[in-house]
Amino acid sequence: MAEQQYIVVSDSETIGEEKSSSAFPEIAIGIDIGTSQCSIAVWNGSQVELLKNTRNQKLMLSYVSFKEDTPSGGVSNQPSHELEMFSGAAIFNMKRLIGRVDTDPVVQASKRLPFLVQTLDIGVRPFIAALVNNAWRSTTPEEVLAIFLVELRAMAEVQLKRPIRNVVLTIPVSFSRFQLTRIERACAMAGLHVLRLMPEPTAVALLYAQQQQQTVHENMGSGSEKNALIFNMGAGYCDVALSATAGGVSQIKALAGAAIGGEDILQNMMQHLLPKSESLFLSHGINEIKLMGLLRVATQDAIHGLSSQNSVQVDVDLGNGKKLCNIITREEFEEVNHKVFEKCENLIKQCLQDSKVDIEDLTDVILVGGCSYIPKIRNIVKDICRAEELYKEMNPLEAAVCGAALEGAVASGISDPFGSLDLLTIQATPLGIGIRADRNNFVPIIPRNMTMPARKELSFTTTHDNQTGALILVYEGEGKTVEENHLLGYFKIVGIPPAPKGVPEINVCMDIDAANVLRVFAGVTMPGTELPVAPFMEVRMPTVDDGHGWCAEALHRAYGSTLDLVTVHKKV
Amino acid sequence: MSLSMAPAYPFSVTKASHIHGCFNPNTSFLSLILRWRQRCPVIRCCTTRAGSVRTDKNYYELLGVSVDSDAREIKEAYRKLQKKYHPDIAGQKGHEYTLLLNEAYKILMREDLRKEYDVSIGQLRMRSGRNNNVMGFSSWKGPFRPEAVFVDENACIGCRECVHHASNTFVMDEALGCARVKVQFGDNDQNIQVSVDSCPVNCIHWVDKEELAVLEFLIQPKLKEGYGVFGQGWERPSNVFAAAKSFNKQLKRQTRNFGSNVQATVEEETPAQAEARVTATMKINMEKFSTIWNLAKKFLWFRNVE
Known part of the structure; x- marks a missing residue:
């Protein structure tokens, strides 16, 4: 398992070289894997085109049926009756299950689905199985997703008459980095290389940027800045983004999301x-x-x-x-459903507050996703944003995949003579990333909604006299204590020279590049010297594989507080 | 905050500025790695070589905006540069540069951080003559208009009448003792007209928007080349309007001759050329940065093995 992941990792590290080496870059395709429906689109040289399956559908049901010996997904197969999908042989909602442990409320709620989701409630992966010939056949969300992606890939290759390798995938805002590695793993299993993982509303923002630029070209008006609130709610997730758009550049000011849908x-x-x-x-x-x-x-x-x-x-x-x-x-x-709607309301309010954009300054309010047809949702969004009308120029079910296809073309280095690809999304970090320090607290180093690529560092120091090592536990999330957040990985710094507590300076720096790769650097310096006392560490995160809740507990059992850190409060 | 820009120029930061503990936790640069890098002799030798090429670029110069530019201008410049250097477009090599842009943007867009930053670079700004170029140009409030106001500083007697009537448009340059336009249409039209009319020497002119940049460029005192102790000093054309005309003519001729006569003597840099030069310097610096980074990495690993 570990080696497999390594292949994925090293692949994505060579993005830069790939681009410059090939004279005719391959255009990455955009894929939107929804909880219930999936679509695929590509830049065809002049515009974004949605690919259709043999049944002439643009939107395909995201499920894989294990009825016969060979599993078949919703791309090629069509359930003869809706009920067939709910007979126990089909696995769906993999997007809700992927990368989650069995104590997760979303997994708990999935137990009511018509296939087997068994939980032991101890923080490990749930057991998932499909009913095949009256027996529960086990599988994993990654496998199901990979089978589905293989079908999608085959379909696209037939239609585009070329091998497909690079993809841009849309993902929910609330996905943790651990979940993203699961998605990457599934893609790798399907022979696809993830060029970008794009939060869904930011893909919509890119499409909006393109549409706005086209209208500017037509009217020759001034390319003034337009603030748009994007609300995307599908079957599995609800995401909100606020983007400031001008001249084809959409700058993500704030993101918010939750697993409700x-x-x-x-x-x-x-x-x-x-x-x-x-x-x-x-x-x-x-x-x-x-x-x-x-x-x-x-x-x-x-x-x-x-x-x-x-x-x-x-x-x-x-x-x-x-x-x-x-x-x-x-x-x-x-x-x-008042609780669901309440949560939606809170997400929008939070996003608006984080973005520091006044409601009066909103130019457009964009509502996409399957749930955008629900009147209550429409009213909530309109009320909060005090919008009379919602933005009408987008198909709510196709906007995300179109944006992903645009990003695919832009990130593949394609340019368009008419300037239709003169676009850029400046992403923001959807979740804060930090380390455990000050006892059990989560100390964010890269805050939420920081512009990407991002880099930031903080100083820490030891808690005991003559402490020679320190444990760096990297978490992602918004909670105050580490338990509320996702563990991404951990490593140990050794060789700190014996000194009274509070003297050695441990610098932790985090770097996120445009492809959303997180690197954590850590090193020790002693006051009075400029030389680092040991080589610094560079660790790509996440490093944890499974049962990540357990790692932290095990580390605590093994080391107690002997390797703890506290933040250094600097006079600014 | 005083050192916040220092790590941005790893190949030129003086050693003295890297005393332990003085890097700011708020700065988002990997100063600890940069610090180590600095210790390497290999890097040191690059440092001196690169140091002579580098310019004292602060956040304003990085974004190519004037020090008094407003949020809209900064945003515009930021977007323009992002479109060139963002890793989505420029590939992985744009990473470091984009980080700088993001930092500059963050600081300049927040009023409190910007003030702090201005204070920290204040001295630098006063000392370096090159920056006065940036300061001499007026910015625009609201949309562009076909006409702009321009003060002929040669004629100005420093009476402060215009500053009194339209203080958001005109400023007094205390060093030179004359008025200057800071923001085009910074006040309402009526106040500006009153200012123009109240000038006792009629040195405030309405000029075409297109001419403005050239006029503002020419009116700034330029360092005169001297012979020994003779003839040195500052100068500017005595009739700025005539100078602008001949300047434009020269410019036209230059663009015509550009292909055939590369060695055409360039007396003065046009704003466009200045911009081109700035972009080129950025590119050079960027490339240098990535090579040094790789070198440093290699060297560090190598040293560790030893």
Whole structure:
């Protein structure tokens, strides 16, 4: 496993050389793997083109069915009936499961899905399995994603008549770096090289930048700065971004995101329709799965119906002569999901606050993703942004993939004679990165929403007299204590000269490049000397592989507080 | 903050500035690595060579904006440079440079940080004559207009009338004892007109926007070449408008002759040339930076093995 990852790692390190060496650069394709739907697009020389599968679909269901000997995904295959997808043989929602441990609430909620998600609740990967010939066949989210990506790749290669290697993938804002390595791993398994992982709303921002530049070209008006709030909510994740756009450059001012989406709304509704359903489905019997599938389809239809009607009727045959017959109104729907909507509201407010952009200065409000059709969501966004109208020039389901394809072309070094690719996204860090210091506190070194590429350093010192080593534990997140954040990796600094506590200076520097690669540097200096006492360390993160919650505990057991650090408060 | 810009020029920072503990935790540069790099003799020899080439570029020069430029100008310049050097466009080699740009942008866009920074470079700005060029040019408030105000500093008697009537547009250059336009249309049109009318020597002129840059460039005192102790000093054309005309003519001739006669003597640098030079210097510095970085890396590893 470790070697495999290394291949991915070294691949992405050679981006720079690749670009200069090839005279005819390959145009990277853009892929948007949604929790429920997936699409693929490419710059065809003059514009972005969405690729269609043999069924003439631009949007393909993201799932892999393990029914026959060879698994088949939603690209080539089409479930004969929606229910087939919920028969237990198909794995979907891999985007919600990838890179998460079994104590994660999102994984816990996924136990209600019609395939097997087994958790032991100790902070390891969940066991995921599909029902094949009446047996649970185990798999992993990475494997499922890789199978799906292989199909996508094959489809694109046939249509573009060239081998595909470089891709730009869109990802949710709230993904941790550990999750990103899982995505990269899945791509590597499918023979794809990730050129960029782009937070979904920033891909939308790039598309917006292109559209704005085109209108400027047409009107010959002034390319004044336009602030746009982008709200993207799909089945799995909700993301908000604020971008300042001028002259084809979209500068991301702030990002916010959480793992809430249509799936949560769907599960809340299922729970509402059949309150006893949870205990029933956890047994994962064949009949229960079938029943769950029925309920899922009916609920989904109901939610879609409520986007245009004020009330819908739900009829589900529960078997044994029992029938579920219910009328749901839009008010009921909004009441049941009020927590989801509240969370959306908070994300938008947080993003606005972080960006330091006044609501009056917003030029456009862009709403994309599957959930953008829900009237309540539209109202929330409009109310907070005090917008009369929402931006209309984008297809809510295709915007992200179009942006990814544009980024693919830009990052591949393609230029367009008409200036359509005269674009740039200046990304910001979606999550803070720091180390454990001052006992159990998380001390951020690179803060959230810092412009990328980013580099910053902080000084720390020892907590004990004659402390010769220090443990650097790198975390990512927003929590005050380390437990609330994701562990990315750890390493030890040794050879600190014996000195009273507080004397040696331990400098920790973090560097994130445009491809989002994080490097952590650490070194020791003693006061009065300029020479470093030992070679400094350079570590690429994340280094942890699995069960990352455990590593920190094990380290604590082994070393206690003997290798702790405290921040140095400098007089500025 | 006083050293915040020092690590940006690894090949020229004097050793004295790297006393232990004086790097600021707020600076985002890898000063510790830079510090080590400095200890290497190999680097040292590069240092001296590169040092002679390098210019004292501060954040303003890095972004190519004037010291009194507003947020809009800084943003515009930042975006323009990002489009050239961002790693998405320039590849991995643009990484270090973009980091500098981001730092400069962050500091200059925040009022408090910018003030602090201005104080820290204040002395440097006063001393270096080259920077006065940047200071001599006026900036624009609001959209560009076809006409601009221009003070003929030769005629100006330093009465301060214009500064009194339109203090956001005109400033007094205390060193030279004459008024100058700081911000075009910094006040409302009426106040500016009052200023123009109130000038006792009629030295405030309405000029075409296109002419403005040349006029402002020419009116700045230039160092005169001297012979021994004779003839040195500062000079500027006595009739700036006539000088501008001949300057433009010369410029035209130069562009015509550029292909055939490369050795055409260039008396003075045009703003456009200055810009080109700045960009070229940046490029050179950037390349140097990456080579040194690689060298340093290699050397450090090598030394560690030893």
